[in-house]
Amino acid sequence: MENKLILVEGIPGAGKTTTARKIKEKLLAEGKKAVLYEEGMSHPADMSWNAYLSEEEYNNFLSKCLEMWESSEKTVSKEELKRIVERQVRREDNHIILAYTKLEFPEGCYWNLVGEVAAKEICDGRRSLEEFTEIHLKRWKRFGEEALLDDTVYIFECAFLQNHIFELLGVYEKSDEEILIHLTNLLNTVKSLNPRIVYIEPTDVEKVIMKAADERRAPNESRKDWIDEIADWISNNNYGRKHGLKGKEGVFAFCKERLRIDKVMIKNLGIPVTLISRD
Structure with a gap:
């Protein structure tokens, strides 16, 4: 059975959006139906930015x-x-x-x-971990059942590893084992879709983040630059406060920990993974 769900993942700035769009273009060129859900869109399973x-x-x-x-x-x-x-x-x-x-x-x-x-999001610690988990499991299960009814290939950008590990590590300070259990439970709801992870692995975390920071500067002074927004989020979450993470150095440290956890999850989740190395 082909992969009906493709999960495009990587640390911030790794190139998830570009990669996800190329996957969609390739599938369409092959005559297949493909739908891409990018970060922040109205999403059938994820709750970030909703x-x-x-x-x-x-x-x-x-x-x-x-x-x-x-x-x-x-x-x-x-x-x-x-x-x-x-x-x-x-x-x-x-x-x-x-x-x-x-x-x-x-x-x-x-x-x-x-x-x-x-303020009505369920992310960024605005709701309890129980609510965060329950609502996501319910939505992923519904999506998995509905996606079987057609021949569309669905592509999710950062809705699996990134958005959940950010929350479980940054807000709730969960261990690798607890994060693995949470992600395994999510995968079990969509197992019938034969999910595959496409993971973009940077050879240099700091270089990738600074390149993204340069590309994502705020258009005017009324908004903060992307790197400063990320730094604020990290320094103000529970993990960041506990480890004294601040500024760009804090972003580097958090993303390196994210990358470590990503690798642990990829090794233990038991689903196919396509690794793309980015220098």
């Missing part, structure tokens, strides 16, 4: 957006504004999953409301 809202919480957010439209420049109609929000919505188990970072608001004023839904 808010987990009750129907009431979502309706309240949408109402505030429509109220703000009244005093906006009205560059789009009220109906189009509602469609902009609805395009980033998934409805599951009486909850709304909103990919809030992908909202293409016509004017910057609407972003004042985004913090409210960002």
